[in-house]
Amino acid sequence: MDETNDKPKKQNAFAIEIGLIFKRLGAYITAALIDFRRSPLTIFFTVAYPIILILLFGAIFSNENLSSDPYVLYLQSGVDEGYEISPTQRLNFTDDFITILEEMERNDSTSIFDVNNIPLKDEQNKPIDAGQYLEEVEGYIAIVIPENFTQELLFNSPINLAVIMDENSQQANIALKILDNVIYSFNLGVAGYNDTQIGMESTNIFLEEDIEYFEFLIPGIIGVAIMNNGVIGTINRYTYFDKKGFFRKLSSSPMKKGEVVLGEASWTFLQGLISIIAILLVGWLVFKIGDRDFKWIIDVLDWKIIPITISAVLNFTGLGMIGSRLIKNPDSATAAGNFLTFPMMFLSGAFFEVAHIPVISIVSKMLPLTYIVDAYRASMITINTSVAWFNIGISFAFGIVIFTIGILITKLSER
Amino acid sequence: MTKENIGEKIRISARRIGAIFSSTALGWIRTGPALFFTFIYPIVMILLFGYIFGAAPDDSMYTLYYLNEDTYQVDDQLYSNNPALLLLQNLGLENETLSDELNLRLVDANFSTAILSPENWTKENDVPYLLLIPSGWSAAVNESKTNVTAPKANIEFYYDPSYTSYFEIQSLVDNVLQELNLNEFGIPTLIAIETTTTPERQSLDYIDFYVPGIIMVTISTAGMMGLVGMATEERQTGFIFKLAATPIKKWEWATAHLFWQAVMGLMVAVLTVLTGWIAFDFNMTTIHPLMIPILIFGSMTFGGLGLIIARFVKRPEAAMAATMSFVFPQMFLSGALFPPETLPEYLQIIAKFFPLYYISEAMRSVMLESTFSNVWVPLGVTIAMGIVFFILGSILTVWRKE
Structure with missing residues (x-):
């Protein structure tokens, strides 16, 4: 008889306990929300910071926005008398070569090269060295065409055209590739071929999906924003609570450590969702609305965003909890958070490709942000389910380990 | 004061x-x-x-997946000249010194385009770039040596544009192809480029x-x-x-x-x-x-x-x-x-x-x-x-x- 009476009582007590847990969680989240509204740093990291990142990197790396300035090419050519092939026709390869360089155009009709002449002699009639001249004018690439180029080519080939360049200049390297192609075509032309017989067809694998470069940046920025919220936010809050004695007070309240941790994680998750909405809205307004692509924002929303964000929260709240155990002073909290997040931001390939850099590519694979960004990218942009789940799996594995360590080393009573 | x-x-x-x-x-x-x-x-x-x-570019090591669909022999006739293999060798296949020089590691993609398209294979495997030598490419190259009206023999390069290095790899393959074109068709290299670094920056x-x-x-x-x-x-x-x-x-x-x-x-x-x-x-x-x-x-x-x-x-x-x-x-x-x-x-x-x-x-x-x-x-x-x-x-x- 007693047992049958006890069962509903136990069930009732359990329901009350669950209700209380939710109430305590709600209280933690409400407090965090009020603090969020009052704290410019949190608002900044949640909303403004990712917006700055998307505008900055979108502008820098978006192919459409790349500088359309011509490559400044310095050219020194010796006197070329040409070669008379008939009384009415005279070959002059120097003039032909310079004309080709000057007339080369991009698809938008802008010139590829801005050709500047390097004189052969200075005012004192001394010969001018093209390399020194290039350094003096702070140029990055120069080409030297030898004297009587036409006759040399016809009767003394092969001949070398000297290219002097600043090897550390990105423009010089691109300009050299273009010059290489010009020389190659020139060789074909002189040999009587109009076109190359062997070629290559390049295909953008996302051509059908019509993915723009900025879209590849969106997942990276979302990952970085959640990381900043999670790591810096948690370190800041925990060290502040510690200094103000809030944790000591909590330890004498019915609130358990698990509830504090769960409250913190839930709040980071909510912040993550706010960041995602802000980033997608800004990306859509800045990069898509002009193309009248109104449904882009719907297309990129995928339900897998939720598990990825949960795995990100586990990882970064966990890291924040670990960081807050090592840092006691709230003044150093942001610096410590930055110390953790700043390298990860660049090493994970969120903004730049790092897979080909020997040491970085290995370090990158040890960072949870790498997998989180890849999972977001595969779910939202490239729509690649197998890649998405593979990365979600690894992110969760990282997250569970880091979060568990975070819970284990978080101690309310000791604080 | x-x-x-x-x-x-x-x-x-x-x-x-x-x-x-x-x-x-x-x-x-x-x-x-x-x-x-x-x-x-x-x-x-x-x-x-x-x-x-x-x-520096020299410090990098890129991985290029390739799929060679080109058969060495057609109708029991063995090609004495196999441009497909030559192309891969020029890209550093089975040649560690050249591979290090080009900063390129070739990896056989080993799949069938009859089952999966190259685009989908590249996407599903999250691969930055794939070089595909189509079936009959060597034959097409050899044919164009004797037949000037033969269509251009093209290889295929698939790339994921989110990997900005695709441009480097594309240029590298292009250069090797150009060289192959000159060699295969006996076109003399009348002009070449010799690069030097600006004088004061040579040691930097x-x-x-x-x-x-x-x-x-x-x-x-x-x-x-x-x-x-x-x-x-x-x-x-x-x-x-x-x-x-x-x-x-x-x-x-x-x-x-x-x-x-x-x-x-x-x-x-x-x-x-x-x-x-x-x-x-x-x-x-x-x-x-x-x-x-x-x-x-x-x-x-x-x-x-x-x-x-x-x-x-x-x-x-x-x-x-x-x-x-x-x-x-x-x-x-x-x-x-x-x-x-x-x-x-x-x-x-x-x-x-x-x-x-x-x-x-x-x-x-x-x-x-x-x-x-x-x-x-x-x-x-x-x-x-x-x-x-x-x-x-x-x-x-x-x-x-x-």
Whole structure:
């Protein structure tokens, strides 16, 4: 008889306990929300910071926005008398070569090269060295065409055209590739071929999906924003609570450590969702609305965003909890958070490709942000389910380990 | 006012500046995390940016997946000339020396295009680029040798545009193809290119140009964050209001802090250079005495800017947010990490509004004798900015409660 009476009582007590847990969680989240509204740093990291990142990197790396300035090419050519092939026709390869360089155009009709002449002699009639001249004018690439180029080519080939360049200049390297192609075509032309017989067809694998470069940046920025919220936010809050004695007070309240941790994680998750909405809205307004692509924002929303964000929260709240155990002073909290997040931001390939850099590519694979960004990218942009789940799996594995360590080393009573 | 009075005033001011400077230094020494971050931050920055932005193309190793669908024989007839295999060999297949020279590692994709399209295989395997030699390509190449009207023999290159290195790999394959074209068709190479590096830069590596930028990025980030944090903290704790009741003057307080920033700047620079030298073999001969005034006035600029930001934001965390929103765009737009010429035109204009642009320009110009004559304008701007921002920061600092 007693047992049958006890069962509903136990069930009732359990329901009350669950209700209380939710109430305590709600209280933690409400407090965090009020603090969020009052704290410019949190608002900044949640909303403004990712917006700055998307505008900055979108502008820098978006192919459409790349500088359309011509490559400044310095050219020194010796006197070329040409070669008379008939009384009415005279070959002059120097003039032909310079004309080709000057007339080369991009698809938008802008010139590829801005050709500047390097004189052969200075005012004192001394010969001018093209390399020194290039350094003096702070140029990055120069080409030297030898004297009587036409006759040399016809009767003394092969001949070398000297290219002097600043090897550390990105423009010089691109300009050299273009010059290489010009020389190659020139060789074909002189040999009587109009076109190359062997070629290559390049295909953008996302051509059908019509993915723009900025879209590849969106997942990276979302990952970085959640990381900043999670790591810096948690370190800041925990060290502040510690200094103000809030944790000591909590330890004498019915609130358990698990509830504090769960409250913190839930709040980071909510912040993550706010960041995602802000980033997608800004990306859509800045990069898509002009193309009248109104449904882009719907297309990129995928339900897998939720598990990825949960795995990100586990990882970064966990890291924040670990960081807050090592840092006691709230003044150093942001610096410590930055110390953790700043390298990860660049090493994970969120903004730049790092897979080909020997040491970085290995370090990158040890960072949870790498997998989180890849999972977001595969779910939202490239729509690649197998890649998405593979990365979600690894992110969760990282997250569970880091979060568990975070819970284990978080101690309310000791604080 | 007599000469003695002026002398006495200067002596007292110098004593006060020295006292604030010493107390800041002592506070720094006694705060473990501050000490740790001062030393570890530049090391992390140089290693991070050195590896990412300073990695020379020779240090990279790209992985190119290939699928050779071209059969060696057709109808029992063996090709004596197999361009497909030749192409792969020219790309470093089974030739480690060439592979290292090209920085390219070939990996057999080993799938059937009858089951999966190359696009889908590339997507599903998250592969950056795939080279496909289609069936019958060698035959097509050999045919076009005898038949001038034969269609062009094309190989296929599939790439994921999110990997910016696809352009490098595409160019590399293109070059190898061009060479193959000339060899296969017996086209003489009448003209070739012989490249040399600009005379004074022959002994310099990528990293030598990045170290000055990284030094200034570190100083601007650490300096501004440090000063803004300190100023808002002193205001919040009421310390700064207590100073108002002492004979210490605002400019003395600002001077002491800016001196401290300059000393920190020099320490950061030494540490960055040493790390660059140990980790990346940074060329020490590029160091020039003029770098010291650039560092000092650069530190003053960022210190002054820090004081200005601290004037307008009240809470330390808000100050940090405001600093980050300035520091981050400056880091990428000023030319310290990327050459500004590669930015879109409107960003190049915006870049000129950031102090770091002129400071980086000055630092780079003094490195080489040939560019030394260009240092004076950015150096002048750096000195002017240091003085102006210092004066503005001192004037705008308020000690009373508002």
